[in-house]
Amino acid sequence: MRRRLTALALAAVLAAAPVAAAPSAGADPAPAAPAGTGEGPWSAEGAQLVDASGEPVRMTGVNWFGSETETYAPHGLWARNLEDMVAQMAGLGFNTIRLPYSNEALDPGAEPSGIDFELNPGLEGLSGLEIIDRVVEEADAHGMRVVLDRHRPAADSQSPLWYTPDRPESEWIDDWTMLAERYAGDPTVIGADLHNEPHSTADGQGACWGCGDPERDWRLAAERAGEAVLEANPDWLVIVEGVDCVPGTPAPECGWWGGNLSGVPEHPVRLSDPDKLVYSAHEYATSVADQDWFDDPAFPDNMPGLWDAFFGHIEHDGAAPLLLGEFGTTLQDPRDGVWLGELMSYLGEGPTGVDFTYWSWNPNSGDTGGILQDDWTTVDQDKYAYLEPYLLPPGGGGGGGDGGGPPDGAACTVDYRVTDAWDAGFTAEAVLTNDGSTALEDWTLTWTAPEGVRVANGWGARVSQDGGTVTASAPDWARALEPGASSAVGVQATGPSAPAPDDFRIGDTACATA
Structure with a gap:
């Protein structure tokens, strides 16, 4: 549906760490965690996201894709009611929705499809943008936050650069400015993931990091778009993904699309308000592609060192908060469960851990499957068991009432x-x-x-x-x-x-x- 990758040899960047075992799917839920979503807009203090009162907050969320495709709407609305879907996300403890969209979905006349209007009568006649509004409204009703992810310029395919011949950089920036203004003053939408998975191409004309070419240097483009976003909405976070290949750094030269932030120490993103900058990386298992590091005899002890080199240094160095914007697996290969358990341990628990949004809620992701099974309702307990101990429910706490008696006159x-x-x-x-x-x-x-x-x-x-x-x-x-x-x-x-x-x-x- 989305990304592919470049499989390359693994450099010797190893660091030992214990393997985290998956919790039992039948285990009792973990105790309620500290607040995950906080109050008002979010900002950064070093590597930590904080809310408007300065309290630490953390995204422990999930991707719900579809608005970037030809449906111009999140998938699954042919099977479920939107409000019920978001309520289930929040009830499971996800506090953030990363919502992919395409610029095409924002076009006047782009008519959403793949929706059962008997199940979703309130969506009939809405545009793609107005359906995004409805997701935001429902997320707000459940105390969740939303990250908007410009996933594609057009609905038919992913692009290595932030622009295409049919969708120029000016349109990309204009649409981000429009969205930033549209949601100004609404703390539910916390930020802009500027472009999904910039990456290199075989002809050498794809995205680079720090190469200085204004038509290819993703870091420079992110600065241009980021400044436009902040001018339109100073409350928003500006989320900048990595690329795939960065020569001459301690990391392996190439990795997953969007997953390589090894160029940041030499070429950091410069914004007028550095407290609004968040870096983002993507990381996947063998269900997407069998990278060399999965076959290394040192696996899984090699993985923390690899993650440090590609993206973990961002948070370790205190440069900015880090969001693992996509990661996922079908769990079909035995190594995938080991990988996911190790990765969750690496991200850490509580509000000071690394922010994450799992890919995906949708079961129709060909690479990874979803948190939901094919009926769009039943939870894949095997996957959820890995994530559940690390989730900070909307508004924090997640635990409900104290079981006290109702007031007089209750009915x-x-x-x-x-x-x-x-x-x-x-x-x-x-x-x-x-x-x-x-x-x-x-x-x-x-x-x-x-x-x-x-x-x-x-x-x-x-x-x-x-x-x-x-x-x-x-x-x-x-x-x-x-x-x-x-x-x-x-x-x-x-x-x-x-x-x-x-x-x-x-x-x-x-x-x-x-």
């Missing part, structure tokens, strides 16, 4: 419906409505699972099952449910989809069923 209704069913399990949604006169603070909804039903995961709340009792606790982005308001809780479960539970409760208060 509630639950509308429960099965949304999909198959031989071994089902997905369902329980929409809780506050029918009382007082807000439900830190609410906890419980019900009894029918015999043989086991909840595997949930979204829209922090969902767990203990014995026969299912508990859905208020997420941090919606801790208070105001009178008349509703909140949807989604679950994926194994077992029979009927009968439906009917004993929903908020504390000691029984809820009516719709």
Whole structure:
């Protein structure tokens, strides 16, 4: 769908590190982490991102692609409702959406497709840009942040340079200026990933880093576009990816497209506000291509040294924050699980770890598959188990209510419906409505699972099952449910989809069923 790479010999840049084992997919969730999204716009203090109050924040997000393709809209909307999809992302603990788009998708007359308007009635008649607006609005409703990723100039293919004969640099910068102005004052959108995976070409006319040619030097182009973005929206982060090949550095000469930042120490990106600069790299497993380093006898102990040389030095040296903007795997090769466990350990835990957005949410990525399986609903628990301990949920915390009793006069209704069913399990949604006169603070909804039903995961709340009792606790982005308001809780479960539970409760208060 997106990138390819240049496979080259590995130089001797080794550093030993322990192998991180994948956590068990059935393990209990990790304790709630410190705040991931913070308040207001973000900036950098050295290698650390901070929110408007100076508190450390971190992107632990996921890529949701599609707006860069001929659909001009995120994929999967033919199978799911947009709001439900974003709620599931947030419920799983992802706090950021990296949203690829193409300049073509922003063109007047570019008509989105691949959307079931019965499932998404609010999207009918919208332009590609207006659908991006809707993703941003829904992310905001769940306390998430959004990074806009200019993935391609046109919808049909990736480009090594930031411009093409049909899409000049001026259009690239004008579109970024338009987007920066459009989302000015909205802290949900935190920044601009200026161009996806600049890279070299066989004829020597592709992207370079620090070569000085204004038509090829990606570092110089990033400065031009970055200044335009900051002039239009001083709150935004300017995110600059690497290239693939940088001769004459301690790193191997070439690596993944967009993944080589070894030229930064000699040729750093210079912005008028250096506290808005973030460098970004991409890193992949053997499911994308079998690089030499995967066959090295020292694998996986060779990987931390390789990552240091390509991109880790950015954060180690305190030059700027580092975002691992794409990384992913099908987990089909045994080495891939070792690679992913080692990489997550390398990125680190908590708000001071390296920022990341996993590729991808979508199951239809040919290189990697997705967090979701082919039904666009079921979570790939094997992949998620590697990521879950490192996620900082939207607004921090992720853990929900304290299980306290509801206020006097509490009343509630639950509308429960099965949304999909198959031989071994089902997905369902329980929409809780506050029918009382007082807000439900830190609410906890419980019900009894029918015999043989086991909840595997949930979204829209922090969902767990203990014995026969299912508990859905208020997420941090919606801790208070105001009178008349509703909140949807989604679950994926194994077992029979009927009968439906009917004993929903908020504390000691029984809820009516719709």
